[in-house]
Amino acid sequence: MDSSENIDSETIYKTDALIAEDIDAYLEAHQHKTMLHFITCGSVDDGKSTLIGRLLYDSKMIFEDQLATLEADSKKVGTQGQEIDFALLVDGLAAEREQGITIDVAYRFFATEKRKFIVADTPGHEQYTRNMVTGASTADLAIILIDARQGILTQTRRHSYLAHLIGIKHLVVAVNKMDLVDYDQTVYDQIIADYAAFAEEIGIEAFTPIPISGLAGDNITSKSTHTPWYDGPALVEHLENVEVMATANQAKPLRMTVQWVNRPNLDFRGFSGQIASGTVRPGDEVRVLPSGKTSTVKRIVTMDGDLDEAVAGQSVTLTLAEEIDCSRGDVIAAADAPPQVADQFESTIVWMDEAELLPGRSYWMKIGTQFVSVTIQSPKYQVNVNNMEQLAAKTLELNGIGVAEIATDRPIIFEPYEDNRDLGGFILIDKISNATVAAGMLHFCLRRSQNIHWQDVDIDRAAHALQKRQQPRVVWFTGLSGSGKSTIANMVEKRLHALGKHSFLLDGDNVRHGLNKDLGFTDADRVENIRRIGEVAKLMADAGLIVLTAFISPFRAERQLVRSMLPEDEFIEIFVDTPLAVAEERDVKGLYKKARAGELKNFTGIDSDYETPENAEMRIDTTKMSPEEAAEIIVDKIVGSWSYTI
Amino acid sequence: MQHSATATPLTHLQRLESEAIHIMREVAAEAENPVMLYSVGKDSAVMLHVAKKAFFPSPPPFPLLHVDTTWKFQEMYRMREKAAKDAGMELLIHQNPEAKERGINPFDHGAVHTDMWKTQGLKQALDHYGFDAAFGGARRDEEKSRAKERIFSFRSANHRWDPKNQRPELWKLYNTQKAKGESIRVFPLSNWTELDIWQYIHLENIDIVPLYFSAPRPTVERDGMLLMVDDERFRFEEGEEPVERSIRFRTLGCYPLTGAVESEATTLPQIIQEMLLTTTSERQGRAIDHDQAASMEKKKQEGYF
Structure with a gap:
């Protein structure tokens, strides 16, 4: 065990000590934790399982008997000689593989003093696009793992493209296995320079590079003495301080998709939903879409009493001062900055079903709480996720990603996906099998969709x-x-x-x-x-x-x-x-x-x-x-x- | 979970609560005949509490269903009645008539007891009432295979789960479309950990079965487990005498199958402290635990998260 290992151990003991000495202080501290969702991208060879295992191990207490099992297993089947093989903590999945359980997206949890973390882990290779897009859809951050000995590979590009496609703002480029290249700064610098060039090419505006060793524990929970030339944060420190999406969304105009109308009696009519963006206070003027009618927020009702304010991410029930029509699927929005309403769009579609996309067929679309019928045109092009080349395509097959026009059978309330995931992200459902066949992102509405009006005819x-x-x-x-x-x-x-x-x-x-x-x-x-x-x-x-x-x-x-x-x-x-x-x-x-x-x-x-x-x-x-x-x-x-x- | 100051981020518990509320409202809006499975344990207590918040000031627009084995702790039965009454919800109780008739019990029948009362009983109840969506309190941190079960998990008309054919679940868009006869199990607490559950109970002051707190109770030690003598049906083996010990339970199931731990923890912080400092996993109290719902609560059994 090297020096960084000792630092990790101290962290664990510190937590233990607080629990034992002052449980109330511990609970008080944990009560104010925030939450970050992230996804790890990389294959087994990149040390992904080792990294996740290490994060879980370093941040949570581990039971003595389980640690003993882990140590025994490490010696028996591990790949690290006499050392603990952290990958075994995550790759217990092998047993499940034998049982025939599909390995697609697994969610794992750990917590530090500051934050609770939900990690979407997508081990599969064959279904990689589908699984990664699913795991990334709720992520605030993505860790792109690069093997320091290998540099940027095809899969690095693929992972980065998918993370970028799904709109993840915080990318961590973790150059792993630094211990195997003698913590050589020139190796690291070259990889980061190569990555920066690639990132610019595909439109990634910013990323955070960190040299790590998941195995040796360098720059994971604390700065490593092996990389004195690195002046950025350790990985966990960075994860603890990145701004989460829900918080960032508070600064945007108010949007709340109405899920359910709450009518316990004739005197109460509340509109329940989760606030997608912005903040709301009693007295705020709001516009209900698609009707466009305006009203004023009267109360923000919760079981704990009325609130003075509610923010993005909260599930609330609003009552309005004026009686106006509002039902499930409608959106309550800031009166002066409402979202758009349209019925034809350009969108990116990720196909997730064994049965290919059939252009012209009608599918169900769920977007926010709106549920409509849609038809999709033949894709304008399909994207090769390995090199981002645009290819001609008539359809999309499983794991295919393409850009296509899409038409809904009635106007829907939407925002471009990059502005608002809740009003821009959608799923498509096959009307016969009921399977979720695709996920998609609306980019913009087609101008013609707002200009075509039915000509009134006298001879009907x-x-x-x-x-x-x-x-x-x-x-x-x-x-x-x-x-x-x-x-x-x-x-x-x-x-x-x-x-x-x-x-x-x-x-x-x-x-x-x-x-x-x-x-x-x-x-x-x-x-x-x-x-x-x-x-x-x-x-x-x-x-x-x-x-x-x-x-x-x-x-x-x-x-x-x-x-x-x-x-x-x-x-x-x-x-x-x-x-x-x-x-x-x-x-x-x-x-x-x-x-x-x-x-x-x-x-x-x-x-x-x-x-x-x-x-x-x-x-x-x-x-x-x-x-x-x-x-x-x-x-x-x-x-x-x-x-x-x- | 009041949120006061501006531009401050929501805490993890506020977000977990908000997510669970969102999930419950989606089901209420899209399912035809939903129900909440209620097992009287701590996870059920949290789930019910969140449901009350989700639909306030209305009562939750679905009934509670307890699939009863007739062998639960007496304190659980008292809590069950009280919880349903406080929530203003209808309480449905199902006891498998065949198990009743054949006198299936945990002393004589082992695994058959769990299968007939719980597994078959649940299917009977869902079929009988025609429920198309059933909330359950399971969490992803309970065991490794749970980690990849969806929040909305589909069951065929025969109540079968096909893990190879799960629908991708993106953003917070849940596909509730299904054919006639099919149903969905919905797990609104999927992303909660055991610590989150305890902390939330603490913060929200949620009423839980007193058996979670330590108190002097009549016990018998058998096969390395501490069993509580809960009612007159308890069968003593030769030489066994009830001994009063200060005990509590980490999980609750059928009383003859659930082991207690000796403990002095009488407050929630003390329980949480004990949980966090425990150095052996819960199998201590689980040597003969065949109870399926209780196994659900088993944490860190194989992995350590």
Whole structure:
């Protein structure tokens, strides 16, 4: 054990002494601690586990029996000879790995006299981007570990880029294993110079370099005698003094996202939420968005009594002097500096799901307490996280990061992510699997989103429908290739025509050769294909027509998207249910044969999924019903219900 | 947790409290039928206290659920009734009818006792009431595998947890979307440590079961553990006589399974002092602890944080 080890031990004993001698003084001191979240970036080789183990060990009391176990394990399986292997404190994870528990983000805790620390530890390599972005999303600070013998590596760049992307303001560049380069200042200076050049390149404005040895304990809890040439703080000292995000946010204008409206009785109406930024006092003028109405804060209500002031980071309940509409998803903001409201944005998206992004598909977005439906355009580009190169991309796969335009189905209240994480950071949720598929950051709203206004028209859709004396419909046939969709749809249209109804049939022949001739058969193209057909069908329904569509339309999400575009009851989904074997047997166009031979890729039912409808208005079993019979009951459904509603 | 002066940072306890309140309000707003699991222990006491603050002046908009084994300490039952009444919340008590019928008890049935009363009992209760979100008081510092469980943890319709398929949890955006029959366990105290819990109880003056404080109590020493003779159902082995000792409990479960420690700590600071200065981990009182909820409270069992 060297000299720095002794200093560490003293720190522990000092804490112990205060607990034993004056527990009240100890509690009083700990009561005023602040809290810092940070993330450590680096692989096992960089000594990350050793550093975290060291921080935990140095700052907390360790039970005698556990220390004995650690010492025994260190000798048995450790990599440090007779010395304690701190990595074992953290890498007990090996056992979990054997148990098959996914190692992604683990949160660990330690405390010093001044602060409580929450460390997000992301050991995984394969899912590194997803895990690191998740761990970094709540972090005030990131420690980028560099092995002094290796210098800046690809992963150093990757970690730095991700930390910067997620908006971490405080970066510590810890040059580790200084003991293995004889505490050589020139080695350290060269690494820091290289890093500074790289940092400037990617827009990192500031970072704090520290030479350390996690193993030997240099510059961790106290300044090391081995690096007299270093005049900055020890790591823990720096961690104890950095300003936390929540405190910095107090200086910004007030924003509170409303989570819950508190109405115990008719006389009390409070708006509960966590203050994202700024401060609030009774008497402050506030603006409620999206309505834009202003009011005055009457009380800040808590169980401990009303407050004179509340600040960013606090969860409070506000009452307002004037009764105005305000509900979950709204934002209470400083009246003179409200956030913006828009529905189209440029954003950075980090894809986190095994199933790739499908541009045009509709996903749920949660941003603050707002929950809306969104569609995402094809990315403008994808970023190679290893060298920050921008690559052309049509989609994003797991761990892909790209910049794309995003449109919400109604205007949302937002701020650029770099100004406010609460109103600029969002997650995307798949509407069918309910999985969190992506995280994203809004940068700015697109100007057109504020300039497009719906043109009021005098001849509206009701007028169109009335003139045609029919209820507009979109009759959506879905089913496998060769299931009989087009055959049945054709018969339906003939009957409608005979009944004097105004209709139009959209099918592969008239759509794929024109409107959608630029689209292929990848999942992404299939989504876009259906989206366009949906939009066209909707316009035709607006014009009063009964629209019949005959497309495989294999995905529930797109069928649901079209359904959601139309008034309730106007969308009729008809599942033409023909078993794959039967459809393949018929194989009218010889397509199955080609697909089986591998000549056709992405063929539904063969190497691309068909998602069976769950809530179709009608199911036609073609093994039990002729096309004629099917057409008859469908026409009854379309026209029959109209006669009742007129 | 009043915050007074301007531009001063919030303390760690203020931030932990604020985070827990935020989590509880998200659940109240987005879940259809939430419930708070209440085990009467110190973590439950903190969770309930934060819930009262989160919704004040309304009572918390969900009931408390105690999955009872009928073998808890009598003082726990008294605390349970009082806590629910003070909070103005409905208290639901579930006792597994099958375990009751078969007379499952900790003296004769060992691990089956815990499984039937607690594990099966909990599933029965959640199914019976159709709860789609259940708050629990578990913390990430309790054991290493907990360190990576999400705050919002999903359960299939069969109450299974799939650790390989956890949703990424970013910022403070919690995805509560789920299919019918699925449910969420929510852990608002995930980021608290045991010291945070005690310190908060101290600062907020939260009522906890008196068994946490030292007092003379009738005990029996068995297999290196101090058991308390809590009621007439206690089975003495040959030669055993109750002996009065000054004891307290670090964790509370079924009384015949929970070991006490000899202690003179009668105030919260003394308890915290004892906890911080203890040089052996808690396994001393846990030799035959099969109680699942109590294991949850086991701290530093494998690691040391």
